Structures are given as structure tokens and as C-alpha cells.
Amino acid sequence: MKQTVTFIPTLRETPADAEVRSHQLLLRAGFIRQNTSGIYSFLPLGKRVLQKVETVIREEMEAANSVEIFMPALQQAELWQESGRWYTYGDELMRLKDRNDREFALGATHEEVITSLLRDEIKSYKKLPLNLFQIQSKFRDEKRPRFGLLRGREFLMKDAYSFHATSESLDETYDVMMQAYKNIFTRLGLNFRAVIADSGAIGGKDNHEFMVLSEIGEDTIAYSDTSSYAANIEMAAVNVTYPVSDETARAMEKVATPGKNTIADIAEFFQTTADKCIKTMVFKADDELVIVLARGDHEVNDVKVKHATGATVVEMATPEEVQHLLDCDIGSLGPINLPGDIRLFADHAVENIVNGIAGANESGYHYKNVTPGKDFTVPAFHDLRFIQEGDASPDGQGTIQFAKGIEVGHIFKLGTTYSIPLKGTFLNDQGKAMPYIMGCYGIGVSRVLAAVAEQFQDDDGFTWPNIVAPYEVHLVPVNVKDDVQRELGEELYALLKNNRYEVLLDDRKERAGVKFTDADLIGLPIRITIGKKAAEGILEVKIRRTGETFEWTRDEVLEKIQ
Ligand code: ATP
Ligand code: MG
Ligand code: MG
Ligand code: MG
Numbered sequence: 001m002k003q004t005v006t007f008i009p010t011l012r013e014t015p016a017d018a019e020v021r022s023h024q025l026l027l028r029a030g031f032i033r034q035n036t037s038g039i040y041s042f043l044p045l046g047k048r049v050l051q052k053v054e055t056v057i058r059e060e061m062e063a064a065n066s067v068e069i070f071m072p073a074l075q076q077a078e079l080w081q082e083s084g085r086w087y088t089y090g091d092e093l094m095r096l097k098d099r100n101d102r103e104f105a106l107g108a109t110h111e112e113v114i115t116s117l118l119r120d121e122i123k124s125y126k127k128l129p130l131n132l133f134q135i136q137s138k139f140r141d142e143k144r145p146r147f148g149l150l151r152g153r154e155f156l157m158k159d160a161y162s163f164h165a166t167s168e169s170l171d172e173t174y175d176v177m178m179q180a181y182k183n184i185f186t187r188l189g190l191n192f193r194a195v196i197a198d199s200g201a202i203g204g205k206d207n208h209e210f211m212v213l214s215e216i217g218e219d220t221i222a223y224s225d226t227s228s229y230a231a232n233i234e235m236a237a238v239n240v241t242y243p244v245s246d247e248t249a250r251a252m253e254k255v256a257t258p259g260k261n262t263i264a265d266i267a268e269f270f271q272t273t274a275d276k277c278i279k280t281m282v283f284k285a286d287d288e289l290v291i292v293l294a295r296g297d298h299e300v301n302d303v304k305v306k307h308a309t310g311a312t313v314v315e316m317a318t319p320e321e322v323q324h325l326l327d328c329d330i331g332s333l334g335p336i337n338l339p340g341d342i343r344l345f346a347d348h349a350v351e352n353i354v355n356g357i358a359g360a361n362e363s364g365y366h367y368k369n370v371t372p373g374k375d376f377t378v379p380a381f382h383d384l385r386f387i388q389e390g391d392a393s394p395d396g397q398g399t400i401q402f403a404k405g406i407e408v409g410h411i412f413k414l415g416t417t418y419s420i421p422l423k424g425t426f427l428n429d430q431g432k433a434m435p436y437i438m439g440c441y442g443i444g445v446s447r448v449l450a451a452v453a454e455q456f457q458d459d460d461g462f463t464w465p466n467i468v469a470p471y472e473v474h475l476v477p478v479n480v481k482d483d484v485q486r487e488l489g490e491e492l493y494a495l496l497k498n499n500r501y502e503v504l505l506d507d508r509k510e511r512a513g514v515k516f517t518d519a520d521l522i523g524l525p526i527r528i529t530i531g532k533k534a535a536e537g538i539l540e541v542k543i544r545r546t547g548e549t550f551e552w553t554r555d556e557v558l559e560k561i562q
Contacts, residue, residue, distance in 0.1 A: 001471065002493075003506045006044050009033075010518050020216050022453035023148030029461060029521045031470075038145025038153030045522065046449075048470035050156065053448050054135055056187050056467065057158050064180040066131040066160050066441075071113050073137060077103035079112040083421050094139045106139035111418045111440060114161045118436070119424035125165040128426060128436070129173055133160035135445060147216065149450040150406065156445040164437040165428060170413055174206075177441045181210055181409050184443070188452055189465040192408065195221045196231040206413040210443075211405025212451045219405045222389075226398030233402070406451050407444075414438040456545075462523025463545040471504040473561070474524040478512045478531040485534045492528065492539075492557060499558060520544070526561065528552075 008030040018024040026032045031046035042050055058068065077095070080086035085093075086105070094106040107113065114132065122130060138157045145153050160177070164170040178194065185192045190212050197209040209232060211221050223230035391400045419425065419435035428434045449468075456463045466472060473496055477489035486507075493505045504524060506515050512531075519527050529540040537554045552560050 001044075001504050003504065003508050006504075008045055008518075008522065009043070010521055018148065020147045020150070020454065021457060022150070022450045025457055025462060025521070026148060026450070026453055029523070032149065034148075038142060038151070040149060040152060040154075040446075045470040049449055049452075049464070049468050050446065052468040052470075053188065053445055053452070054158075057135070057184055057443060057445065060180045060184045060187075061133050061158070061160060063183075064131075064176050066133045066162075066177075066180075068134060069132050070134050070136065071107070071110055071117070073107045073139065075105050075107050075110075075113055077105060079116055079422070080105050082116075082423075083112050083418055085112070092140045092142065094141050107136070108138055108140045109157075109440075109442070110134070110136075110159055111161065111414070111438075112422060115418045115422040115424045115436070115438070118163060119419075119422060122163065122436075123426055125426055125428050128163055128165045129169050131160060131162040131173060131177075133158060133441075147450070149446045150216075151218075152446060155447065158443040158445050160441040162439040162441070163424075164439070165426065165434070167415075167437055170415075170437050170439050174411065174413055174439055177411050177439070178208065181411065181441070181443070185210060185212070185408065187467060188448065189467065190408070190448075190451060190455060193221060193223055193230040193403075193405065195223070195405070197410070208411050209405075209407050210409035210411075211403075212408050212455070213403050214406050214451065214454055215404055216454065217404035217406040219407055221403055221405045222400050223403065224393035224395065224398040225401050227393060227395050229393050229395045229397070406447065406454075408448050408451055409441075409443040411441045412439060414440055457523070460517075461521035464523050464525060465545075466525050469525050470522070471502040471524050472526060473501055473503045474506065474519050474522065474527045475503055476506045476515050476519055476527060476529045477534075478515065478529060480507055480509055482534070485530045488534045488537075488539075488554065489530050492530070492554065495558065496561075501561070528557070 010030045011028045013028075014024050015027050018027055026046065027034075029045065030043055031049065032040045032042055034040055061068070077086055080089070080093070089108065093108050096104050096106065098104060118130070122128065135156065135158045137154055138159075139154055142151055142153050145151050149155065162170065162173045162177075164173065182194065192210055192212045194208050195211050197207045209219070211217065211219060211230075213221075220233040221230055222233050389400055389402050392398075393400055415437055416435040417438070419438055424436045425433040426436060452465075452468055453462065456465060464470070475489055475493055475496070477485040480486045480489070489505060489507065493503055496503045504522075506519065508515070510518075523544055525544055527542045527544060529542070531540060533539070533551075539552050539554060539557070541550045541552050541560075542548070550560075
């Protein structure tokens, strides 16, 4: 590609509203432009990087027997009403109406659409398992779009969904997806960890986030310095500090709903009820069940009231009742601040809860008439502690360290959460209708691009790894008015392209300083400068990442570039 043909609007100044390096450089190097808050256009270079990230993802997904499809972004409200998420998803879901006043959502995620698609098509266990993926724009009206592509309101996601007849089959696919994700992020050169992101009570392995270690990450992960143990800090608190004792198990059994009296049943209870939210955790302290209240902002939809009961409480609290709880109580109870804006309330505080509402961090999932001391035992505050740096790792190997992470991927065992309400069933080998057992697997494609951009850069600009670099070689004839330089540039451009290299030729009539500054900013892996020594057939080669320079003759280029 010739620079006089393409569109690379580089900027000298750092845009004032771009806070993090990846965002600043993506703007300055002319890869993206912002349209409005959280919404971006990809310019030619940005689009090429995006496509390369997609290619890696596609290759690994296909190698793992996931097959590509493409579903609509515009989704009829009825589907979201069937799953219930129309009422619980909150303001993040973009809603709109057609000319006939029918309601729609712009896809924030596609569980409903894909479950409804398959329920009419896959009716026999013989056609399972099935794993399908797509790469598509997602829409989420984030409260705080920030850091450029890292948290957009329209962003590109790879989302995969798997369908199974048995939970063993889901387990298998989950492991395969886990490996595929590791392959993807390793190939992209990212420094990442797969972290446990689920409640210990449901196994602690049913839900993993992939975190790129980065100081600008919004999540905190706790990991062992000598083993592969890593968990989201909230989950680390559960898993590390409060293993389930026999007594806890008995306490949990006591509070189980009729007919459900094992730990597994209680776990399932949380799966199908309170655990509609992202972060419900069953919190345990020694032999007692613990209520954990957590909230971000003072909004009903953001209420993060968490509980570890499920016993005699069956009635749902209305949003007004939850609001009442917030208005009149929690603020005055003197919460103790802990990492991650999670607050534990001391026992007296729990007892004071008006209405005894407990639930998950989404409206519509709160129970009322919860009686502390009856439905669950209230522990003394001093029993509760979040994991800290320096604690022993729960796997017994090494000590815990904290790091900030960017969530680039998330894999999840959904079970029957969507197939039951959406009536996605198949006939099993006994001819009985059963709900699909499902898994879902997401990667933020545009967020990955930004995470790579965050990791591969120096003071002068990007230092893209080959696998995602927009082009492999930057050919820079210093002075295109000089016939020798210009012609040698054209000749090498043709030669490299004919040999399947991706080449960007700076054929602009710009000063040398401008060309070099832009080349460093754009950050292609190899720069070949055609300058004063062109007449002797000598070229100056610079490896962008290391800064190493060499002199090659024109005849050596093909042989040495490999
Ligand atoms: P976060 O905690 O950052 O809000 P999430 O847990 O809501 O992300 P998921 O529903 O798990 O996101 O979606 C799958 C993946 O999509 C995430 O792991 C992340 O990489 C990406 N993603 C989610 N929200 C955004 C966003 N607003 N902008 C860019 N990528 C996003
Ligand atoms: Mg989110
Ligand atoms: Mg998340
Ligand atoms: Mg997530």
C-alpha cells in the first residue's frame, strides 16, 4: 500500500481527552477516530490490525471445532422478555422501537437469539454437541465509556455458544475452549492469566476470565507467585479465606429448600436464581453462612446485595423495596471499605436490615423476609477477611500477589439458564425432552486490540508484534524527488509484494523528519530506509522493537528479511 493512496492521519499532539497510552497512540498514529463517547471508527491501519486479531481468533476457534455464523444485532424485545433479561439487564441494554412501535434491543450479547435459533432446529441429542461463534458488534450503554476501545459502547466481540446433551459434554468443550483461549492470547503475545471468576460453591471452575496484566486494568486479580493459581480478587476472598467445612455443609443443608438438601443442590439453586447476576457469591466463614452486601453506585440496578441463603425466602422484592433498603439503611450502617468496593457489614448491621432483603446484584433477584439468624447465621465480623497480598496461596504453593488486569475474555458454563426459559429442548436417547446444557465464550476483539496496543509501545510509538502489525515492512525512500531513491523504493515495493510481504511505501513528498517520526509512531516491525546510499544499492534497516539497525544491499533484502 502506498501512503499517498491510503489514509493515515497522524497527529503531532497527544489528544487531550485520551487518558491511557494505547488510546493516545491509536489516535495519534491514525488507527482510529472517535465519533462520539464510546463509539469509534477504524481507519485503514486500525482495520488491518483488527482483522489480524480476528484471524487468530477464527483460526483457533475453528481448530477447536467451533463454527462461524452471523446473527442479527437488532433483536426483538420478545426474546429478551422470554429470558427475563428485558427487565433485569438495566440501562446497559440499548432499546429502540420500529415504526410500528415494536420494541427491540441492540445485541449486548446473543444468548437469547442463539437459543431461539437452535430450539427450532436441533431437536435430537444426536445433533449435539454443537459449538457456534460469531464476530460482531455489540452494544452496551456503558455508564462510563473510557480508555478508548477498552470500554466502548459499540465494540467488537467474538461470542461463542455451545450446546450439549450432558454436563460431561459441556465440561469437555469448556476445557477445549479454555485451551483455545490460551492459544489465542499467547499467539497475540499478551501477558495474561486465566483467573477463577466464580463462587467456590459452584466448583470454582465454571467461569474463567482472561486477564491481561496491565496497570490500567480495572480488575484486580490475586495470583500465586509460584503456581498457576489465579482468581478474581472477589472470588479469591471466597476461595482462600473460607473453605467449606463439614459444619458449613450441614448449615447449608439446613437452609436448603424442600427437596434440595445437598451442597450441589444449593449450588444449583444459586445458579438458577440469585446467580443470574455476574458476581453472586456464596460466602462462607468457618462453619457459618455469611451475608455479603456490596454495591457500586446508589442505583437500584447496581445494587449488589449478596447473600448465602436460599432457604425459606421465596418472595421477590420489588425494585422499590430494594431502593427503600438503600435509602433508609445501608448508608447509615457504617460499612467497612474493602478492596473492589465490596463492603462487608458487621453482624449488628446485618441484623438491622429493614425488610431483610437479600439478593444478587441485579434488580429482580432480591428476596424479602430474609431473617438473619434464622435463614442464615450471622458471623462475627472479625471472622471475615478479604485475601491480602502475602497470604498463602490456597493451592498451598507460594504466596498471593495482586495485579491489575484487563478482562479480554470470559468463558462460562451457563447450564440451563437460558434453555429453560426459552424452551430450548432436545429429545434425549430415551426420547425425553430435556433443556440444552449450554456454555458461552466471549472475547472483546476491539478490547484485545487496545490491550495489545497498551503492551507493545515505547516513547516513540507502537512496536507491533508481527502477528498483528498492520503491515510487516515500512519502505521509506527519504527523498522521493530523487529519482534513484524513488525508483529503488518502487522496485523493492514490487519485489516484496510479489514475495507476499505486506508492505507500506512512504511515497509522500515529506521531510525526512516527518517520515521517520510517523514510521516510529505507526510502528511496523521492519523499516527499510532508502537514503543517500541508494546509489550504491545500500539500504538502512531498522528493527522497530529492538532499535537494532543493519545495512543491507538491495540484493540481500529477500534473503535477510525472513
Ligand atoms: P467488563 O467487566 O469489562 O464490563 P463484562 O464482564 O461485562 O466486561 P462480558 O459480558 O464477559 O463482559 O463480555 C465478554 C467480553 O467482551 C469481555 O471479556 C470483554 O473482553 C469484552 N467487553 C465487554 N464489555 C466491553 C466494552 N464495553 N468494550 C469493549 N469490550 C468489552
Ligand atoms: Mg460489563
Ligand atoms: Mg467483567
Ligand atoms: Mg465478563
